[in-house]
Structures are given as C-alpha cells and as structure tokens.
Amino acid sequence: MSSDAMGPEVPPIQLLDASGVLQENDRTTEFLPVIEALSDEMLQRFHRDMVLTRRFDDEAGNLQRQGQLALWVPSHGQEGAQVGSAHASRPQDHIFPSYREHAVGLVRGIDPVDVIRLLRGTTHGGWDPVEKQNFHLYTLVIGSQTLHATGYAMGITIDGEYATGDPERDQAVVTYFGDGATSQGDVNEAMVFAASFQTPELFFLQNNQWAISVPVSTQSRTPLVRRGEGFGIPSTQIDGNDVLASYAVTLRDLDAARAGDGPRFIEALTYRIGAHTTSDDPTKYRTHAETQSWIARDPITRFEAFLRSRGEGDAFFLEVEAEALDLAEDVRKRTLALERPPVELMFDHVYSEAHPRIDEQKEWLKNYEASFGDSL
Amino acid sequence: MQDDPRVLMMGEDIGTLGGVFRVTEGLKSEFGAKRVIDTPLAESGIVGTAIGLAMHGFRPVCEIQFDGFIFPGFDQITSQLAKLTNRHEGTQSMPVVIRVPYGGHIGAVEHHQESPEAYFAHTAGLRSVSPSTPHDAYWMIQEAIRSNDPVMFFEPKSRYWPKGQVDFTAPGVPLHASRVVRLGTEVTVLGHGAMVSVLLQAAEIAAEEGISLEVVDLRSLSPVDYGPILESVRKTGRLVIAQEAPGNVSVGSEIAATVSQKAFYSLEAPVLRVSGFDAPFPPAKLESVYLPDADRVLEAVDRALAY
Numbered sequence A: 001m002s003s004d005a006m007g008p009e010v011p012p013i014q015l016l017d018a019s020g021v022l023q024e025n026d027r028t029t030e031f032l033p034v035i036e037a038l039s040d041e042m043l044q045r046f047h048r049d050m051v052l053t054r055r056f057d058d059e060a061g062n063l064q065r066q067g068q069l070a071l072w073v074p075s076h077g078q079e080g081a082q083v084g085s086a087h088a089s090r091p092q093d094h095i096f097p098s099y100r101e102h103a104v105g106l107v108r109g110i111d112p113v114d115v116i117r118l119l120r121g122t123t124h125g126g127w128d129p130v131e132k133q134n135f136h137l138y139t140l141v142i143g144s145q146t147l148h149a150t151g152y153a154m155g156i157t158i159d160g161e162y163a164t165g166d167p168e169r170d171q172a173v174v175t176y177f178g179d180g181a182t183s184q185g186d187v188n189e190a191m192v193f194a195a196s197f198q199t200p201e202l203f204f205l206q207n208n209q210w211a212i213s214v215p216v217s218t219q220s221r222t223p224l225v226r227r228g229e230g231f232g233i234p235s236t237q238i239d240g241n242d243v244l245a246s247y248a249v250t251l252r253d254l255d256a257a258r259a260g261d262g263p264r265f266i267e268a269l270t271y272r273i274g275a276h277t278t279s280d281d282p283t284k285y286r287t288h289a290e291t292q293s294w295i296a297r298d299p300i301t302r303f304e305a306f307l308r309s310r311g312e313g314d315a316f317f318l319e320v321e322a323e324a325l326d327l328a329e330d331v332r333k334r335t336l337a338l339e340r341p342p343v344e345l346m347f348d349h350v351y352s353e354a355h356p357r358i359d360e361q362k363e364w365l366k367n368y369e370a371s372f373g374d375s376l
Numbered sequence B: 001m002q003d004d005p006r007v008l009m010m011g012e013d014i015g016t017l018g019g020v021f022r023v024t025e026g027l028k029s030e031f032g033a034k035r036v037i038d039t040p041l042a043e044s045g046i047v048g049t050a051i052g053l054a055m056h057g058f059r060p061v062c063e064i065q066f067d068g069f070i071f072p073g074f075d076q077i078t079s080q081l082a083k084l085t086n087r088h089e090g091t092q093s094m095p096v097v098i099r100v101p102y103g104g105h106i107g108a109v110e111h112h113q114e115s116p117e118a119y120f121a122h123t124a125g126l127r128s129v130s131p132s133t134p135h136d137a138y139w140m141i142q143e144a145i146r147s148n149d150p151v152m153f154f155e156p157k158s159r160y161w162p163k164g165q166v167d168f169t170a171p172g173v174p175l176h177a178s179r180v181v182r183l184g185t186e187v188t189v190l191g192h193g194a195m196v197s198v199l200l201q202a203a204e205i206a207a208e209e210g211i212s213l214e215v216v217d218l219r220s221l222s223p224v225d226y227g228p229i230l231e232s233v234r235k236t237g238r239l240v241i242a243q244e245a246p247g248n249v250s251v252g253s254e255i256a257a258t259v260s261q262k263a264f265y266s267l268e269a270p271v272l273r274v275s276g277f278d279a280p281f282p283p284a285k286l287e288s289v290y291l292p293d294a295d296r297v298l299e300a301v302d303r304a305l306a307y
C-alpha cells in the first residue's frame, strides 16, 4: 500500500513480472493466498477474457477502418487491469465505466455488439445496466461518471446495503477513469464526497500514460496514487498489466469497501498500445521505443507464460484462439446487419412522461416524411 | 500571434498534436510552449486560468475540444468571464476568446455534434460569433482576439474541410456584420455557420423551380447585426431562419421576435424557423433527419409563400 508512500517511492504491487513469474516477497505475501485459492478454471477465464477482448477490439478497429463504425476506442494493452478488477467485483456490485472498459463489460455480460452500436451511431446507450450485472452506460464526458458512482454508493450507505457481514448481499461500487480525467473537477469532487460520506466505493484509475496527446506528467507531478491519498482515501499503485495484481488488490479493496471501511483508490499503471481512437495518430506525439517497451510488458503474453509454467498445454490456448475467431466473425456479421434505427427513436424517451413539444414534432416529422411519397 | 506577443493559445491537445482538428498545427513549434499551451484535461481550468492570464495582461485564446465538452467550463464562462468587466466597473477588461468547434454533419458520437450557442448568446457580457467561410474565419478570429470583450468563437466543424478563397487585403471582415451572400427577391433565408451552405443549396434548387431566395449569413449571434437582415426582409416580405440548434428558446427565436416587431408592416407571412428538433442530438445514423437540410428549408419557404 502506498498509504505509507508519501516519502520514498514504493514500486507498484506486482504479482506476475513481465515474463510471467510469480513474485513472492513481503509486499505480495498478503495477496498470495488469494491467488493460490483461484481454481484452474478461474485462471483459464482470466486468459480467455483477455484474449476475447483483444480479438473483439481488433475486429472493431477493422470494422471502423472499413467505414462501418463512426469511431472505435481501442482497449489493446489494458486487458490485464480490466479483466482482473472485473472478476474481483461481485454480481451485486455496480460498475460505472468510462468508455474504454470493453473487457469489464464483457465480463459483466454485455453483448460486444452493444458497444459497437454506440460507436456505429445507432444508439447513445447500448444496454440496460439492470440486465447486465449493473454495468452502467459508457460516459464520454471525461470524469462525469465518477460522481454518479459516488452518489450511487451514498445511496448504499443510506439504505444500509453494506457492512451487514453478508458478502452475498453487501454492495460496493467501482468507477473507472483515466489519467487525464484526474484533472477534472468532477473526479476530484467525487473523491471529496466519497471520503466525506465514507462510501463503499473503489476508484479504479487506469493510468495508460496518455490523455490523447498529453502525457500524464501534464496532469500530475506526483504519482497519481497520491491523489487518492490526498483525499484521505487509502490508495494503492499496481502493475496494471498484471491481471493477478489487478484481481487481488481489487478484491481486497472491495471487501473493505463492502465491509464499511470506506472508499479505496487503485492506480493501475498500464499503457494504451493503440491509438486514442481510430481518429488519432499517436506517431505525432509518442515514440515507437516507448510503445515497444510496453508491448514487452503485455498482459496476455505474461499470463500465458504463467499458465504454461503451471502446466497448461497447447490445447487450451488453441481452443481460446478458436473461440476468439468465432467471436470476431460473429461480431462482424451482426455489425454489418445493424440497420439505421427508426427516426422516432429520436423522440422516444427524451422524457419519462408525455411532453407536448415532443409529441408535436414527432407528428410533424411523420407527416413531413410521408409527404415525400406523393408530392415531392 | 506574430503581431501581438501577449496573445496565447491554450487547450487540450492543441500544442504537440495541433488540436484534434489540427487548427493550431505548427503553432507550438513556431511560438513555443509558453504561448501555445497544452493544458491539463479540465475545461473549467482552461477558462478560469485564462481569466487570470487576462488579468495579467495576456489575450488568451482557449480551445474547447468539442461543443459538448464546454459545459464543465460553463460556470467560469457565464458567471465569471462574462461578468468581471461589469463587476470591476470597467477597470478590468476580459479579452478572452473561446474557440468552440461545434455542430453536426460529421457523423460523430454523442457530445461531438452539438450547437450550444444559444446559452452563450443569452449571457450578457459575452459576444458570440460564427464564421461560415475560410475568408470570414481568417478575419473574424483576428477581430475576436483584438476585442477587449470575451468572444465565443463558434467554428462550424463540418466546414473545416471544404476549401475557399481568402482575400488577405485589409480591412477584411468586422466581428459583428451580417451579410447578404446571395441576392433574391421572394423569401429571405437566414442562417449561420454550416447552415449557410445548406441555404445556398436550397436557393439553387428553388431557383430551378423559379423561386428567388435571398440568403443572409448571420455571422454574429450576439449582438445580431439587424441592418442587412431588416433591409432584406423589407424587400422580400418573408423570412425563414434555419439553425442546427434546437428551436426552443434559440437564437432564431430571438431574431424572429425582433424582425416581427421591426419589420411588421413589410411582412407578408409570419417569420418561420427550421431548427434541430427539441430532442437531444441523435445517434449519428439519424443526424441527417435531425439536421435541417435543403428540403426542410424549402418546405418552410413553401409555407411562407403560401400566406
């Protein structure tokens, strides 16, 4: 924990090094039992979810380049931070993502094509969080969702839906945001409220080193983990490309939050290997060497090495590869079949209750469109 | 920036990257990181510090990356920037420009295609303008920077791509001057930003059908330069206002009211408005239905002529 790190730098928590070797030292001891308790099946799922997300992400990028999507937001490189933390949350927890958390969404059960629909421009939402294990909608306005997460968590405290001692029932909230987002007032206000009301909540920061072309050093001169500390929130920096560290530290922090110990903050050090979005050209602002140095710390490669060292054989990896190909093909097929939504969608659900202006304009548009049939 | 060393640029990704639309490309290498500032990611921070920089004697030009991301800076713009000259009883001017790429037609995701200009036109203390051509943009941005008042400079982002002639001979274009861009006799059609090219297209189609439209480019949203507008309406007797923004409580509403009052005896028909619907800007696949196009303008023209 870096609660004691205001003095000298403490390295991030890392359970698997870049070559996939399990780290056993005094900083990892507290987490090793949790890792040992993971079944083979669970470890396989970590791998599978990372590989499927990456394949899906690549396919969506291809679809964008082929003109099928308005935009794509790649998650390549951040699968370790996302899959580990996603598996550490419980079904009753609520997740408030930013817009790059495709892996978290897949773990919580969203249909990948729903993310595609958002970026193809057929919906502003994509799914009903209640049906998707409380995985809330993506938020494109930087940092806004952190306040919603805090408010939701305040609701949990008011309704006493935590700290009952029943891990099946106690709830917590996780919110994801980026290094750039830490500069927004909303994110700082969210931490003020969370600390003030001791909300059962985890602030999960994916520091992928860049906010479009702006390096993290423009957002902060101290490691961002200290931001959390500054608000009085116990904070930990982890190797975000280590799925096991992400899992184990998130598990510990969410247990604490659910038990009523207040909010927690994790800074996951990771890297966006791809462009910010498909409209971006990273060669304008960062070096090839920097990207290469992070590719050498890839979350999937290292976890595969770890699994192989435990005796996992080719058959499993080939099976996951095949499943990933199937997923990509299915996503492509269903994306191409997506149709333009009906124009009424524009007016539906602007309000929960009837509204005269909406009714009038909807009717006007219907008649207007119909007029092209005959008169024009 | 060459003429006045006190002019600064600031915003997200405007330096090394040259802005997501590359509007400021090359400026950081030419003028250095002290005058072309890549800011932390915080719009309230950008506008709020621009206010302090202005108090220090600089003339900051802020870029808001997209229309929909101006709102974290809304308080600093409307409650601070707009009011400080007034609160200082004139001893402190606020020469701050806020550039906002705005509007639709680019098929982008949520918050990237909005037209929020009415909020700012509504706010006393701010000037709001929107050029529609490269020529106007070239001259109006200089006038905006020269102004001692805060100027909201709305750049119709779909117009970043089409090329156009710029006449570099002074005196150029004033900050607040509406302009007739196509002469006509039967109906005046008025708009700003990207809508002007839609109006010109509508005028072409109408001409083929034997209807003569006069097209006016508003250019300034606050204050509105009513001279050329009223002159045109007194001639044609009919006015259709087109805008991408939702029509409810919009810039077009204000102009309709003022023209109805000032040109009442010349009007042959009520002033009509063609606007974005009073619904959130829809997903990209529906934008062509949401945004007024030449057909919707002509439908209103027909209605105006039917009176």
Ligand SMILES: Cc1ncc(C[n+]2csc(CCOP(=O)(O)OP(=O)(O)O)c2C)c(N)n1
Residues within 6 Å of the ligand: A100, A140, A141, A142, A177, A178, A179, A180, A181, A182, A208, A210, A211, A212, A272, A276, B012, B041, B043, B065, B069, B072
């Ligand atoms: C309020 C707001 N301002 C600006 C933007 C434009 N924008 C989109 S993503 C981004 C950078 C975000 O960086 P970070 O928080 O590090 O997240 P990352 O994209 O790296 O995951 C910016 C400036 C926005 N979406 N919202």
Ligand SMILES: [Mg+2]
Residues within 6 Å of the ligand: A178, A179, A180, A206, A207, A208, A209, A210, A211, A212
């Ligand atoms: Mg980032």
